[in-house]
Amino acid sequence: MHDVVIVGAGPVGLFLACELGLAGCSVLVLEREPGPGSPWRAEPLGMRGLSPVSVEAFYRRGMLQPLLTASGVNDGSGANPEADKPSHRLRGGHFAGMRLDPDQVDVTALPFRLPGPALEGMLTTLEAVETVLSEQAAKLGVEIKHGVTVSAIAQNDESAVARAGADEYAARWIVGCDGGRSTVRGLAGFDFVGTEPQFTGYTMHATIADPEKLRPGFNLTSTGMYIRMPSEGPIGMMDFDGGAFDRSQQPTRDHLQAVLRRVSGTDVTLSDVHLASSFTDRAMQTTTYRQGRVLLAGDAAHIHSPLGGQGLNTGLGDAMNLGWKLAATVHGHAPDGLLDTYTHERHPIGAAVLNWSRAQVAVMKPDPHGQAIQSVIRDLIGTRDGTTYVFERMSGSSIRYDLGSEHPLVGRNAPDFRLEDGTRLGDLTQDGRGVALDFSTDRRLHASAMGWESRIRYAAGPAKNDLGLGAVLVRPDGIVAWAGDRRPDPEAFERAATEVFGSA
Template sequence: MHDVVIVGAGPVGLFLGCELGLAGCSVLVLERDPQPRSPWRAAPLGVRGLFASSVEALYRRGLLPALLKASGVHDDQGANVDPDEPSPPRIAGHFAGILLDPADVDLAALPFRLPSPAPEFVQTSLEAVEAVLSERAAELGVEVRYGVTVTAVTQDDVSAAVHADGHAYPARWVVGCDGGRSAVRELAGFTFVGTEPQFTGYAMLADIADPEKLRPGFNLTPTGLYIQISGPGHIGMMDFDGGGFDRSQQPTRDHLQAVLRRVSGTDVTLDAVHLASSFTDRSMQTTAYRRGRVLLAGDAAHIHSPLGGQGLNTGIGDAVNLGWKLAATVHGHAPDGLLDTYTHERHPVGAEVLDWSRAQVAVMKPDPHAQAVQGIIRDLLASRDGTTYVFEKLTGSSLRHDLDSEHPLVGRNAPDLRLQDGTRLGDLMQGGSGIVLDFTADRRLRDSAEHWGRRIRYVAGSASTDLGLGAVLVRPDGIVAWAGDRDPTPDTFERAAARWFGTPPARR
């Protein structure tokens, strides 16, 4: 019996597998597809954007150099390489097809921002992300099996099992990371609620007879949206038909040409279509991310339109949040209720992403009311404050979990604090433990932290920039759990550490 069986070997399932493997859990990942490679995962169709929170997660596990190499990105492209000054982003994203100007991002307004080797944005592909994570999973002893179709999920009070192809795969826990049409979600009885679609979207790779009739980049029109990012022939479209296209059917060349002509306002001609798929903006979320010994992450827990590129990033955030909590539960040292904080913390994030998607769809609709709102949004996004607000949302800079603390840093993603010897917080987090950074070298705090053994790593030293802190406790997922002033109090640290890391083994 494995500690955890994960269904789905996409980026979310593989990242979660790596987190659990790093913590010493036995993990089996099952994937329905017969092999990892497909044209839908490679460039150009598989191109995706990773925003700061996802890039930072890879950086903190030592995976960023491999990802940049696999993505064809120079390791200093977009990174904050100046150790003293944050650099402006090279790409700021978009809202409802309206591109943001990176020069309008107000860096001074971003909370607790420090320079980091992690870029604000990396353009990559699903294939590149999965290749890097697969290699790390193998190094950590995580087993991945392809061509396995799940037919049932069962559980009792002490274990769960995935059934597929006449075999049972028992485990102490099961996690569904198997996408928007999740078999685990349906078979385990999760409640899935939300809103119905406003449009049908299409992605295709085609030969165009007259490509000069289409503009590159994002093109928001009075009748919809079309996108050309990776060159002529790689096209995305959104047709506001109320989600009326029958997605059980493969879209034909004639249908795709008709939609493209309608949304572009041209008489462009498609000579041939090599690959095509459809999607909608149906926005749904499970009411909870855990049901007994079965949990969900990524698109299995929440689906929405791809507007803003939030799906992959939100899924990676789920995996980072869940991994260390599930590992602590497997090993028996999780404090009461730790696993339930996964839903408590990540469900609101998913709900906000769904609303973010719905808001963009409402702005893009081809009717006079939406067009009027769109004009106001364009004016707002032409301002420094408007651009910075959207940038914060896209990158996760504004995310703060409610951890019952008045300190403004607690609950936020930790800035990449740097010690005088050049060591960064990101360097210290590669082992997957909690981190105490003590800038005062307080002996009482050191003695207290050492009670938690390997769960919390204590590091002392003066900092290049300490943000006025005396010490800080960072969870394995990079969230600040406690922050002390220039005279940190061991009692307050111990309460925070016990809340997230359980009873110290030295005091049992």
């Protein structure tokens, strides 16, 4: 019997598998697709944007350089690890198809930000992400089975079983990472609630007879939106039909051409359609992320429109948050209630992303109300404060878990502190343990930290910029669990460490 069976070998399932494997858990991943190759995951249709927080997650596990290589990003766009400033520009993104000017982002207003080797977000493909994660999973002893369709789930107080035909896969825990139409979610009886769609969206790879009739980039029109990628072929469209067409039938060339003409206001002609799929802005979320010994992560727990590219990044955040907590539970040293904090911390994040998606849809609606809101938003995005606010929400910089502390850094993603000897926080997190950084001159936390040596890595010394702190305790997922002043209190540290990591 495995410690954990993960259903779904997409980025979320694979990242979670790597987290668990890194912690020494036995992990089996079941994937219904016969193999990893698919045109929907490769360039151009598989292009996705990773937020700064997601990129930092790869960096903290030693997978950033492999990801850059797999993504073809080897042009010096990453920061120099020895530099005090990033050597790359921020990526602005968009809100409801309205582009942000990255030069308008007030970097000084972003909370507790320090420069580091991680990028400020990057473009990649699902294929590149899954290749890097699959290779890492294999190194960690994770087993992946393709061509397995789960048809039933049973559980008791001690274990859970996923059935696929005549085969049974038993584990202490099962995690559904099997996407927006999750089988695990339905079989385990999760409640899935939310709002119905306003539009049908389309993604296609097509040959355009007269491409000069379509403007490149994001184009928000009075009848919807279309997106024409810089490369030939990929086109996205959003048609406000109440989601009536989605998956009701396979979109034909004539149908796609009619929609494109309507939302673009042109008489553009599609010569051929090579691949096409539809989606909606249906926004749904499970009421809890855990039912007994079954948990959900990624799109299995929450679905919404792809506006702003939040889905992949939210799912990776789920995996990072769940991984160390589930591993601690498997190994028997988790403090009481630790696994329940997964829902407590991540459910509000998912709910906020759904609302962010709904807000964009409301702005885009082709009616007088939507047009009025759109005008106001354009004015706000045109300001430095407005751009910074939207960027902060999109980048993940605004995420803060409620950990019961009034310290403004606690609950946030830890800055990449750099010690005077050149060691960075990102260097210390690659083995999956928590990290205690002690900036005090007398190594005040050393004796206390040694009690958790198997779960907390201790590092001491002055920092190039300690942000006025004397010490910080960082969880395995990169979240600050505790922060001390110039003379950190060992007893306060011990209380925080016990709350997060269990008894020493």
